[in-house]
Amino acid sequence: MPEGKIIKALSGFYYVLGEEGIVQCRGRGVFRKNKVNPLVGDYVVYQAENDREGYILEVKERKNELVRPPISNVDQAILVFSAVEPEFSTTLLDRFLVLIEFNHITPIICITKMDLTDVAQKSSIAQYASDYQKAGYTVILTSSETELGIKELTPFLEGGISVFAGQSGVGKSSLLNVLRPDLDILTNEISTHLGRGKHTTRHVELIKVGNGLVADTPGFSSLEFTDIEAEQLSQCFPEIALEGEKCKYRGCFHLSEPKCAVKAAVLQEQIPEYRFNHYKDFLQEIKERKPRY
Template sequence: MPEGKIIKALSGFYYVLDGHQIIQCRGRGVFRKNKITPLVGDSVVYQAENEREGYIMEVYERKNELIRPPIANVDQAILVFSAKEPDFSSILLDRFLVIIESNEINPIICITKMDLLTDEERLKLSDYVNDYRKIGYEITLSSSKTEEGLDKLLPHIKGKISVFAGQSGVGKSSLLNAIKPDLELKTSHISSHLGRGKHTTRHVELIDIENGLVADTPGFSALEFDTLEAEYLSNCFPEMAALRNDCKFRGCLHLNEPKCAVKDAVANEEIPRYRYDHYLQFLQEIKDRKPRY
C-alpha cells in the first residue's frame, strides 16, 4: 500500500503528500482502535480509492510530538533572530536553544535582517556567531530584504520537517515568504489584531519548500522551563554536556562542586562566560519554579 506524510488536517480530512500528489484521506484502520489521532507530520500508510481520495490505514510510530503547533516528527527548529529591530539577545537565544534541545529537536540558528547592520555592528555580531559555531550550532546570516544568505538556509530544509521559532517581529514570516515567494503568509501585524486566542483555532499546515516540509505556524512560543529538571539543564548546553564525565562528581551542577570541569573551562575561556551565566540563571529559574501540584 502507498505511504505518505500528512501535511494538513481539516474537518475530518487528512491531506497526505505522496511524492507530488496530495490525497485527501479519511481515517480508518487499526490506529483508530489504539485511539491514535493522526497528526500533521505523521508518516502514514493509506489506501487509495481513486487518484485524489483514500483512507489512512496505519500511522507510523512518531519520533516526537510538538504540542504547539501540533506536529509529529519534527526534525529541526529554525530559530530566527533579528540582528536588529529587535536587537540580537544571546540570553534569549540560549533560552530558545535550551527549550528546543530539551525537546530533542535539532536547532538551526538563523539571524536575519542583516541588512540593518553597519559594518561595525556586523563585526560585533560575528563574535557571537563564532562562539555558537564553535559549540557546534549551525548558524546562518541572512536578510529577507536583500535576500543575502538565503541560499545558505535552503539546504538545511531539504528532506526534513522544520518548524520556525522565534519572538514576534524578528522576521519569521518574511523569511518564509522570501524562500517561498508564492506563499502569502500572514505577517504578525495582521494576526496580532485577533488577540491572544489567535493560535487556538488556527490549524497548522506543512508547506513543501525545497523538498522539505516547513510548518506555516511558528512553534516554541512558551519559554518557561516547565518540565526541565535541574540535573538535565547542562545537557542542553552541548559544550557543557561534552565535559559531563570530566567533573569529579556525577550529577555535578557546575555550581560550587570541587574539581568541576565546566567551571575550569569557563575560567580558561573555553566556554564563554555569558553562556555559563545564562546556565546559572536558568538553573535558578528551575529551582524557583513552583511545584505544580
C-alpha cells in the first residue's frame, strides 16, 4: 500500500502527499471507533480508489503532536510575535515556549513589525531579544514591509516541518507572503475595537517553502498546560533548568526552599525576573488545575 504525508485537513477530507501527487482521502470508520484523529503532518498508509481519491488505512506513530494548532511530527516552531500592534507580550511568548519545549520541538522566536517601532520600543525589544538569546533561544527581528531579517529566517525553514504560531494579528500570514509571494495569503488589519487581529487562517495546511514544509496556523491567544506536571515545568525554562542543577535539594521548586541556586541567579540578574515570575505563575496555575478523571 502507498504511504504519504497529510498536508491539509478540511471538512472531513485529508489531502495526502504521496509519490504520485496529492490524493484526497477520507478516514476509515475504524479511526472514529478507536478515537484516532488523523492530523496534518501524519505519515499514513492509504489506499487509492483512483488518481485523486482514496482512504487512509493507518496512521504511523508520531514523534510529537500539538493540540492547538492540531499538527504532528513538527521539527521546529517559528513563534511569531509583533513588536507593536499588538504589543510584545513576554507572558504569552513564555506560554508558547513552555508548550513547545514540553513537546520537544525546537523554537525560533521571530519578532515582527520592527518597521513600526520608535526608538524606545526598538531599545526595549533589543533587550528582550538579548534576554532570550542568553537563555539559548534563536531570536530574529523581522519586518514584512522592509524584509528585515528574511534572509536570516529562510535557512531555518530548510527541510522538515516548521509551524508558524502566535497570537492573531502579529503578521504570520504577511511573513509567509514575503517568503513565498505567490501564496497571496489573506491578511487583515488589527481590530481597533478588540485590540486583536481578525482570524484570517481557518485551517492547518502545510505549504512548501524552499525545501521545507511550513504550516500557517489559526491564531489564538490562550494556551492551557493540561499535560504538564508541576515537576516538569522547570525543564521548560532552559536557564532555570540549568541553574536548578546547582540547587541543594533535588526536586527544588525554586519557591521557598533554602540554598536555591535559581533564586540566587534571579537576584544576581543572571535570570530575568519576568521569566522567573512567569515560571512561578505557571507553576501555581498547574498546581491549581482541576484533576482529570
